[in-house]
Amino acid sequence: MLKSTVMTNSLIKSGWESPSNIALIKYWGKFGKQMPHNPSVSFTLSAAATRTFVDISEGNNGDPIDLNFVFNGSKNEKFASRINKFLNSISDEYFPFVKKYKLNIDTSNSFPHSSGIASSASGMSALALCLCDIENLLNGKQLYDNDFYRKASVISRLGSGSACRSVFPEIAVWGRHENISGSSNEYAIPANTELHPVFKSFHDDILIISAQEKSVSSTAGHNLMENNPFAKVRYNQANLRMEMMMKALKSGDISAFGKITEDEALTLHALMMCSDPSYILLKEGSLTVINKVKAFRDQTTIPLYFTLDAGPNVHLLYPDEYENQVNIFIQEELKPFCHEGKIIRDKVGSGPVKIC
Numbered sequence: 001m002l003k004s005t006v007m008t009n010s011l012i013k014s015g016w017e018s019p020s021n022i023a024l025i026k027y028w029g030k031f032g033k034q035m036p037h038n039p040s041v042s043f044t045l046s047a048a049a050t051r052t053f054v055d056i057s058e059g060n061n062g063d064p065i066d067l068n069f070v071f072n073g074s075k076n077e078k079f080a081s082r083i084n085k086f087l088n089s090i091s092d093e094y095f096p097f098v099k100k101y102k103l104n105i106d107t108s109n110s111f112p113h114s115s116g117i118a119s120s121a122s123g124m125s126a127l128a129l130c131l132c133d134i135e136n137l138l139n140g141k142q143l144y145d146n147d148f149y150r151k152a153s154v155i156s157r158l159g160s161g162s163a164c165r166s167v168f169p170e171i172a173v174w175g176r177h178e179n180i181s182g183s184s185n186e187y188a189i190p191a192n193t194e195l196h197p198v199f200k201s202f203h204d205d206i207l208i209i210s211a212q213e214k215s216v217s218s219t220a221g222h223n224l225m226e227n228n229p230f231a232k233v234r235y236n237q238a239n240l241r242m243e244m245m246m247k248a249l250k251s252g253d254i255s256a257f258g259k260i261t262e263d264e265a266l267t268l269h270a271l272m273m274c275s276d277p278s279y280i281l282l283k284e285g286s287l288t289v290i291n292k293v294k295a296f297r298d299q300t301t302i303p304l305y306f307t308l309d310a311g312p313n314v315h316l317l318y319p320d321e322y323e324n325q326v327n328i329f330i331q332e333e334l335k336p337f338c339h340e341g342k343i344i345r346d347k348v349g350s351g352p353v354k355i356c
């Protein structure tokens with residue numbers, strides 16, 4: 001009922017589906033207004049995505065932001081207040097229309113909220129794309145050019161750093177690197193022309209080891225880097241690894257790619273363990289799975305590699321040609337360590353899609 005009421009009064013509506021992404025070189029540590037201390041690169045995913053519809057209508061009741069927010073079909077106060085805060089922080093500089101109209105945001109994830117998968121990258125990028133689209137439509141434009149995606153990336157970043165990489169297909173780089181032309185701290189850039197074909201159909205099977213909410217948020221984790229004694233060394237290391245990773249991605253060197261990817265995942269968690277206060281997000285199941293993946297690779301020579309985000313879930317990355325063998329291994333050996341046997345089978349994807 002709510003939807004149809006809003007749609008009748010709706011002045012302009014935009015809908016986007018935007019995917020999550022998995023970082024290969026990790027963003028960990030930020031300064032200023034959501035600027036990264038080091039460059040990062042990620043695969044854009046496909047199955048794990050957020051669909052968001054935003055419409056604006058006349059009749060703002062005078063509140064600074066007049067927002068009706070629906071998540072997965074129901075009201076969600078926690079998310080609504082985060083979105084409200086975000087909209088407030090960007091409206092004056094980027095989208096004055098946000099305070100002029102009534103806003104209706106209807107958003108849902110393709111993956112269950114209780115799956116432990118971070119939804120901020122897909123969620124914030126989907127919202128940013130809708131806002132940029134509405135701004136264009138208000139100005140009588142419907143142009144999805146480089147400037148459009150660049151602005152969407154800036155706005156996504158302000159919502160959640162890693163989200164700025166989700167607006168581009170296949171692979172995106174975020175953060176200034178002296179040897180990556182066009183790279184910037186303010187937005188991500190597409191890097192798909194620098195990607196060897198073998199990576200374009202890479203799989204990412206996400207093993208849900210725990211569905212619990214994280215004990216330490218990403219933002220709190222980033223902030224702890226400020227006093228981490230290894231911070232400077234880490235930022236230098238990320239710059240060096242970035243260069244090696246971009247070479248491996250371009251040449252199709254899967255074993256170099258895999259080694260750097262795994263080293264990055266373990267470095268990320270090591271940084272958490274040596275923060276003050278220290279904390280551990282890995283679970284016993286994460287470690288068991290990691291060890292089993294390494295043993296499987298040694299025994300079979302199949303290039304199956306793991307990575308981790310800021311949580312216990314394990315992402316398994318591998319080339320398309322090994323899908324069957326890897327699937328048998330996962331079902332037989334790894335599934336028992338997954339929460340309720342949950343696995344999200346994802347792949348490198350082609351980026352956000354306008355759905356309305």
Ligand code: DP6
Nearest residue numbers: 023026027160161162218219309310
């Ligand atoms: C470990 O982007 O979630 O996934 O900017 O505070 O929203 P905020 O943090 P967020 O951090 C993601 C960290 C990471 C690595 C990565 O995606 O690069």
